[in-house]
Ligand SMILES: Nc1nc2c(ncn2[C@@H]2O[C@H](COP(=O)(O)OP(=O)(O)OP(=O)(O)O)[C@@H](O)[C@H]2O)c(=O)[nH]1
């Protein structure tokens with residue numbers, strides 16, 4: 001029997017092991033559009049079934065791109081560039097040309113200058129060793145910037161194949177669904193979800209007789225917050241709407257808690273503003289540094305939430321990273337959660353995040 005792939009996630013359909021990827025009951029094979037049980041449950045009940053894939057399995061699949069010719073479209077989540085940019089992309093995709101796309105523009109504050117963000121993306125990619133043909137900003141979900149990007153893809157692919165790659169959850173499948181819907185009117189062709197690791201294999205979307213566009217499984221980056229929180233908390237910390245910056249004026253020896261998932265201590269420096277960019281659903285608490293440990297100990301999961309109980313059970317302890325901020329207009333980035341912009345340098349802070357989650361500094365995006 002020829003291999004049949006699930007139309008929703010790209011897994012090879014099998015009818016023997018319900019715990020494995022691509023399982024569908026034998027009766028489903030008679031239908032015209034075959035989707036696996038996992039996609040069915042994701043679509044209709046928003047429930048995800050874990051499948052026994054290793055992180056390396058996906059890397060191996062992507063590595064096939066280096067042996068073929070095609071245009072690589074790397075999507076990043078503009079809200080989590082540091083977490084979602086794949087620095088070792090060249091190893092996976094070889095010498096193929098790359099277009100860099102910042103997705104989820106709809107969650108950035110409206111005041112953001114697109115030209116500046118593009119510049120910033122291009123420079124950041126270069127600093128991370130990736131030369132790109134072009135940079136585009138889109139909102140896959142809101143169908144913004146898609147036409148311009150499609151034109152660029154058509155120009156750069158030179159009648160060849162296109163591979164849409166990126167970290168899990170950056171919106172690859174949503175982007176391809178928008179492309180499909182714009183050209184054929186068919187909605188939600190591929191399965192998407194807010195759980196990382198939705199797409200499990202290459203999904204072939206024919207462009208013409210000779211070439212195809214491929215959706216691919218996301219690269220799993222273990223330092224992203226998404227891997228440490230419960231499904232409910234993941235939904236809460238992922239911004240769905242334009243993020244409203246919240247400004248706090250702090251004196252030294254004051255602390256901000258981002259729910260109970262991260263903490264920022266202002267150790268030393270002149271009174272300064274801290275502009276917080278996090279999901280609007282996340283509550284920020286200000287307290288005195290000397291009281292912070294106790295507040296956390298007594299109120300994590302209650303006043304300081306998320307984390308909820310499910311997250312607390314698997315969350316590694318918070319770990320502090322002391323950072324000397326020299327430059328003006330610096331972002332302190334909590335990978336997968338958001339960032340705090342500090343307008344003036346010359347201060348010292350300690351950023352606490354669950355052990356394993358990355359904290360970094362960058363030139364301010366906004
Ligand atoms: N706000 C916003 N959310 C988006 C956008 N595009 C995708 N999302 C959301 O991001 C989440 C992940 O989307 P997917 O399309 O499944 O991401 P993916 O890159 O295919 O993920 P994997 O298959 O796991 O690698 C979903 O909850 C989407 O609704 C966008 O333009 N704006």
Ligand SMILES: [Mg+2]
Pocket residue numbers: 172173174191192198199215216217218
């Ligand atoms: Mg996908």
